[in-house]
Amino acid sequence: MANAHLTETFTNPEGYTFPHHRLSTVLHNPDKTPIVLVACGSFSPVTYLHLRMFEMAKDYVRQNTDFEIIGGYLSPVSDMYKKPGLLSARHRVNMCTLAAEDSDTWLMVDPWEAFQSYQRTAIVLDHFDHEINTVLGGVHTESGEHRKVRVMLLAGSDLIGTMSEPGVWAYSDLEHILGRYGCLIVERAGTGMDQATDSLAKWRNNIHLISQLIQNDVSSTKVRLFLRRGLSVRYLLPNSVVDYIEQHGLYQDETTSNASNVEKEKGKEREPGSSAGGSKREKESQSHSS
Ligand SMILES: Nc1ncnc2c1ncn2[C@@H]1O[C@H](COP(=O)(O)OP(=O)(O)OP(=O)(O)O)[C@@H](O)[C@H]1O
Numbered sequence: 546m547a548n549a550h551l552t553e554t555f556t557n558p559e560g561y562t563f564p565h566h567r568l569s570t571v572l573h574n575p576d577k578t579p580i581v582l583v584a585c586g587s588f589s590p591v592t593y594l595h596l597r598m599f600e601m602a603k604d605y606v607r608q609n610t611d612f613e614i615i616g617g618y619l620s621p622v623s624d625m626y627k628k629p630g631l632l633s634a635r636h637r638v639n640m641c642t643l644a645a646e647d648s649d650t651w652l653m654v655d656p657w658e659a660f661q662s663y664q665r666t667a668i669v670l671d672h673f674d675h676e677i678n679t680v681l682g683g684v685h686t687e688s689g690e691h692r693k694v695r696v697m698l699l700a701g702s703d704l705i706g707t708m709s710e711p712g713v714w715a716y717s718d719l720e721h722i723l724g725r726y727g728c729l730i731v732e733r734a735g736t737g738m739d740q741a742t743d744s745l746a747k748w749r750n751n752i753h754l755i756s757q758l759i760q761n762d763v764s765s766t767k768v769r770l771f772l773r774r775g776l777s778v779r780y781l782l783p784n785s786v787v788d789y790i791e792q793h794g795l796y797q798d799e800t801t802s803n804a805s806n807v808e809k810e811k812g813k814e815r816e817p818g819s820s821a822g823g824s825k826r827e828k829e830s831q832s833h834s835s
């Protein structure tokens with residue numbers, strides 16, 4: 546693994562400290578490679594399916610790899626990403642924090658990218674590598690041997706699918722993300738994994754595909770739409786997050802979204818109950834073509 550980062554200078558938001566309270570400092574099996582999973586996304590709001598990605602990855606890693614997971618992070622994207630339905634970073638980070646605390650003992654939320662200008666995913670992974678390996682010094686085996694931690698991207702197959710779309714990712718960033726770090730890809734209902742990864746064959750050894758055994762197409766888009774219609778979202782997201790949304794009156798109307806994107810969001814979303822099949826991406830293209 547090459548050492549170079551895309552940048553050597555990482556700008557931290559004011560008052561920022563890297564969260565590592567749930568990061569293991571010990572590698573229990575010295576024959577394994579320590580890894581940290583990083584899920585980048587909007588998380589507006591975070592759902593059980595986001596958390597489920599980590600659980601599926603944990604099973605996959607245990608059964609199919611020589612990796613040992615020492616921690617997992619949700620990294621909510623900056624407000625500057627300006628995606629439709631993107632609530633303010635403060636609320637998204639708070640909701641992710643509630644969800645992570647409610648869940649397993651190895652999940653954390655890193656607010657680094659949320660509270661600053663937009664950072665490309667390749668830079669975000671470099672930031673994790675810098676914090677974990679350079680600042681914290683990686684991990685140690687039980688006999689005291691030092692080991693470098695490998696940072697890996699955890700994403701749904703719709704996100705990896707965008708890597709084959711022209712103009713979305715720079716080739717040098719793909720080389721960095723898939724060549725240097727690698728990723729675990731969770732199948733997302735309606736998004737074919739072969740189709741998503743065909744053009745990424747060059748990096749196939751670093752791309753781990755995790756099949757979805759229970760089909761579930763929960764998305765943040767659908768949750769937002771339910772909330773606007775006054776429908777319950779309980780059991781689609783952790784109770785603490787549902788309570789937080791209710792307490793703060795979030796996603797009640799379109800003005801809670803980034804105002805400049807409201808019209809785009811209207812076009813993207815479909816009525817709850819109307820044709821549940823198909824991927825988020827298929828729905829987007831259907832709504833754009835209608
Ligand atoms: N149901 C799901 N199955 C598999 N992966 C998922 C699922 N929902 C989200 N993900 C993955 O979680 C990551 C973060 O996703 P993101 O925050 O964009 O959620 P989303 O539900 O796609 O949001 P939105 O509906 O607002 O576009 C992405 O890698 C995405 O592929």
Ligand SMILES: NC(=O)c1ccc[n+]([C@@H]2O[C@H](COP(=O)(O)O)[C@@H](O)[C@H]2O)c1
Pocket residue numbers: 585586587621622626628664665666667704707713714715718
């Ligand atoms: N060029 C890039 O680095 C690039 C391109 C597209 C999406 N992403 C990231 O993917 C994540 C998820 O994006 P969506 O919510 O649009 O699916 C975000 O964290 C975003 O920053 C990165």
